[in-house]
Amino acid sequence: MKIKVISSQCNGCTLCIKKCPIQAIELQDKKAVIQDACNFCGICISICPQKAIVKSLDDEVIAPVTNQYWVMIEQKPTGEIDSTSYEMIAKLRELNSSAHITGVFLCSDSSNQDNSELLSSGADEILVLHHPAFQNYNPLLYTNAIVPICKKEMPSIFLFPATEMGRDLAPRIATELQTGLTADCTELSMDPENGLLIQTRPAWDGNLMASIICPIRRPQMATIRPHVFPLPENAARECTIRVEKIDHISNPTEKIVERSSIQSSFPDLEKQNIVIGIGRGIGTKENLALVCDFARSIHAGIGCSRPLVDNGWLPHEVQVGMSGKAIAPKVYIALGISGSVQHLVGMQSSEYIIAVNKDENAPIFQHSHLSLVGDIKKMLPYVKDLIEKKTG
């Protein structure tokens, strides 16, 4: 990187020369010229009234990419492995069949761990880091365990699930490694020319998609939305386990006073075959209650778009979309949802999508298999009949 003076814009006012703390600017032919002593403090850029001093990217180089990829394997508090980890491994394998993929797994005790599931994850190697303090997830301890090994082995790519844990841990690790991190990606591809990972995510409230690269620093890091990549039926390949005992970890400084799982009157959205998604088009709270009753009567999950949560009509736990949950049920029925990208990224992997909306041009119809154009309110009497038949 360099600092340059655009001579045509410089009027020779010498303000930068006076303000430069290390006298690294000289006046030559009534124009400011930056000398080699420049330490890039940038004061001259800020103060130049002509905006004639700029940064230049000329000497940017691209760091080599390797076939070493890391994926964070997340264990949920219940002990299950989050399937996003496997989805990411499968996607990386698809992008580069000769990649060496390492699944990074933290646990409190590796001796009585059943590794069979991890061994068939599709990774080439599972790196097990264990320490008694890893019993409960803690961003500081996990970071302190992962960063030194990551620095030593410097994988080309390091992916995390965009779950609450991944979104907590990945930025802490990326900051320690001083590398880039792309949040909440929904698509990954490889640049055929330089092998860089192209990370695509919804941006600006999901009105647009943005493709992002990390050209110089390593690893190339991203968090990946759950359920955006298909889970292969059989990903298993030869896989080794490498156990590293971690001993430089201090004990957690926090004290858990109380802990209980969230009890909800709504069924767990991620486990439903059928989900009814409700949007602003539902109109009134009474209509909403009717549709919720209907969903319960047919044993379907209830989801919603953000405006209903913002209104306080439904809790955040049932919000589907970028700032809510990502789901992939067999059938998703969108009632009165216009289909902002912010919502679409949460449900577009559903197997079959039915949308009802009175606006023929609603974006949701471009993502649905069955588009029903008309007024939802006309359906409600029939919904009511059905509930009465079921319950009555």
Added chain:
Amino acid sequence: MKILVLVKQIPDLENKVKVSIDQKTFSMKRGGIPSIMNPADKNAVEAALQIKDKYPSTIVHAISMGPKQATEVLKEAFSMGVDEGTLLSDFLYAGSDTLATSLILTETIQKIGDFTLILCGKQALDGDTGQVGPGIASRLNIPQVLGATSVSIENQTTCLIHREFRNYIEKIEYPTPALIAFKAHCNIPRLPSLRGLYAKEKWEPSILQNTDLQISIQNLGIEGSPTRVVKTFQPILTKTTETIHFDEGDVPMNHIMKTIHEVQQ
């Protein structure tokens, strides 16, 4: 006791204004779009003011980074009851990704110094990364607590945090200082007081530029940002769809019920 609150000005996306993108820099053109304080950040301001309610000698200091117009969110925070405000505004900071942004904010926090807690929203609605908070906590080497719903100060060295995280409701004691990121909707932010609304007209936050912070520009803006946006585009639509127009509600219901029965069998 000093509580720092990080607030961000974002475009008011509920206003359904079409967002346009500068095709050269890939940054959003904000001109003409009304701006608001990021909702979760307002919850963080409320949480800070609740601490001040209990311990009136507390100084609540709001920090924002952005163009000069971001003064507005600091004025709003001030009208709610915040004591002090700092705006980081320098065009050297434009184009910073989350790594560079967390550096700029951390340098500012260290300049202000001597804080008990840093409060912020869990994520901003516009960028939606939620990465800057943990980045700051990492740089300061302090604990981070994401998904908080409330915080109270227990004594000089500990705070008690309620949070919802990974499907659990937790009540945890943390040593201070710590960075706490609040969930949107976790409390009801107070309205500005009349006195606050009147006083904010005359009040100005301190404005810091890079001449004050003196961060090497290699670490700022596009140079200081390891990530590059290479393309923005409207999502491409791939699904083939069958469309049915209806006037009577039984038509869509029959289709829906038929599909449901097929799945349930």
